[in-house]
Amino acid sequence: MTSYPGRWLVVDLSRGSWEWITVPREEIALFLGGRGLGALELWRRVPKGADPFGDENVLIFAPGTLTGTDAPCSGRTTVLAKGPATGYYLKVSVGGHLGISLKLAGVDGLVFLGRAPRPQYLFLAPGVARLEDAGDLWGRTVRECTRVLKDRHGAEAEVACIGPAGEKLVRFASIMTSVYNAAARGGIGAVMGAKNLKAVVVDPRGGRLGVADPPTFRKLVRKAREALYNDSLAYDLHRFGTARDVDLLNELKLLPAYNFQRSHLPGEMRELSGRSWPELGYLKRIVGCGGCIYCCHRFTRVDEGPYAGVYSGGPEYETVAALGSGCGVTEIEPVLAANELCNDLGLDTISTGIVIQWAMECYQRGLLSREDCDGLELAFGNGDAVVELVRKIGHREGIGDLLAEGIARAAEKVGRGSERWAMQVRGLEHSGVETRGAYSYALAFAVNPRGPDHLHTECLAEFGGTKEAVEVVEKITGDRRYAVPDTVEKRAEIVRWHEDIYAVSDALGLCAFSTTAAYGIDEELAAGLFRAATGITMGPEEIMRAGRRIVTLERCFNLREGLDPREEDRLPWRIMHERQNDLLSSDPVITPEKLRTMLREYYRLHGWDERSGVPLPETLDMLGLSFVKEELP
């Protein structure tokens, strides 16, 4: 038995047909599963220059190698496509119960080719796959669609679907699963919409999954669980969620505010912190993804006042930063309402918030008038306007239609210098980290193949906030003094290690919190779990090399598409040219020179050309990626 038989289903939506393929064991050994095998499939199936909304693009769902087992925090699925925001590689990780359901139903991977002639959804159960008509679901919100499908297929059936935003090809539309878990970034939901695919429904009942070596697996799972339970961050994460420390970040002047014009919200803002929600009555339930032992997700509801009746999953830290502090909003209720709308319409809360912040700054500087904004008073701090704008974006109404294209495209239209406060690179909106005060993050954002965010390489360790974080920095750099966020020194080392382990996490289906925020599962344990689950020989160095292989292949995907690292491995203009004087740091800006210094070291560590940022042929050979060479420019 193995937790990853390598059974992938390839569905051709244009023809309405499907076939099962088996991934060879040697490929599982090289690319592990999940994000790794997903990246390989994407490389093979998407031709250079393919239109992200065209028939040539593919949409891949790839649960991890360990997903479906009781390895702690192993319930994640990677969703991949060529991204509509950037035109480059896009991988998005999602929790909820989709991955477990797919694995128990006997599906290790799911590929959608072509485009359905009319709206459809895919139904899966152990031994069953069929396409169903989705005419009656088209236009419905995520909650409505999920309700109908659960009525039809049973409460145990897991639903992943798009909302109206995905159907209308909003370039930051999400795919939602377990109602409130988002595969959010880069417009992955718009790829699904372009394919006329409304939903994937998976009924896991009757399915089963085994492992190669049950006694060893049991032992290692216990060890991993103990390590995670004992991490000093873990219990707080459970009790108060990812938004637990918004007020603390504000005190430390690390909270993005007013579209990154400031990193601090003056005045009372404590209700933005997850820590306050239990006592304020908004927190109704702590929620866990499938197979998680932390359970950091929230379910919130507003009982009274103008926003009474608002309920949804979350909000997460990023959502609070994007739709709250970033918009200058200090009250939580409009943030909860905007979060509910994003989840129900199927929008990425990060990009939605960043786009709105950009529009607010345009309004502040007189580039957009009240008339341009459909009569909305788009001043920073106006929470009601944020909520209304989210609705307009999701439906592409009025100014929402312009913003639905993402800020890179919107700023191009509005022009007049608005590009300078468009917090984006290559078309993806920058996530809610003040990168001018966190240099590892800055480097990680600049080299992230999908664009500037923290979900390719989570470098929380550089702050040295917990004893585990300091230990990790010491392990990587040899000196715990480097556990400080505002130096260029050793950032490349820190990024590269985190990049590798993050890729391993995504491939195995482990939540990044179990490897790179709470430092419970290291490369040794990851390799052991993989070995015991699949029966494939794997050591700690080998599994980190597999992580590197995945990261490098992703880089190559972008190079094939024409990426010029010298121009495009960068940060938003504001981060590189405007000092963030709120920061306590002595030098609060990532100048082009600083970034170049870090990039050069990063390329060197990777075995890439130090000037061009292109992997050297011998590096590709060493990683077993020789097959990409003939397709690189």
Place this chain on the structure above:
Amino acid sequence: MPGRLLVEEERCTGCTSCVLACSFAKEGFFSFSRSRIRILRDQEFADFRPRVCVQCAEAHCISACPVGALSRDGATGAIVLDERACIGCRKCVEACPYGGVAFDEEREKPLICDLCGGEPACVEVCRFPEAIRYQEVGG
């Protein structure tokens, strides 16, 4: 020493870690259908209700069994099934007022928690939420 499971529904996060741990401990593989513990889940309203045998003092399942296949283990306090005697009639499933008896459709036998000999696998994975706890009783 005999023990029992204590369930606090409102603390359940719906993560199903207990379901996976249970099926692996008792069956050797991961399955939603072959676990002794299940969670009734309404994802939209985050309403999660674990369903498992809670070792009632007055066990309706035992008295409902027409062939006497169910009994209480004096040492652990768990309800145990004599699989050979069981005829798969589901009377125990119907009789349980708590919905704590699952049914294995493949083997046509009820699935009842045996407390894993005093170290329940489900409790181990619920350490943070503490929706399921194990309590020793008497002595």
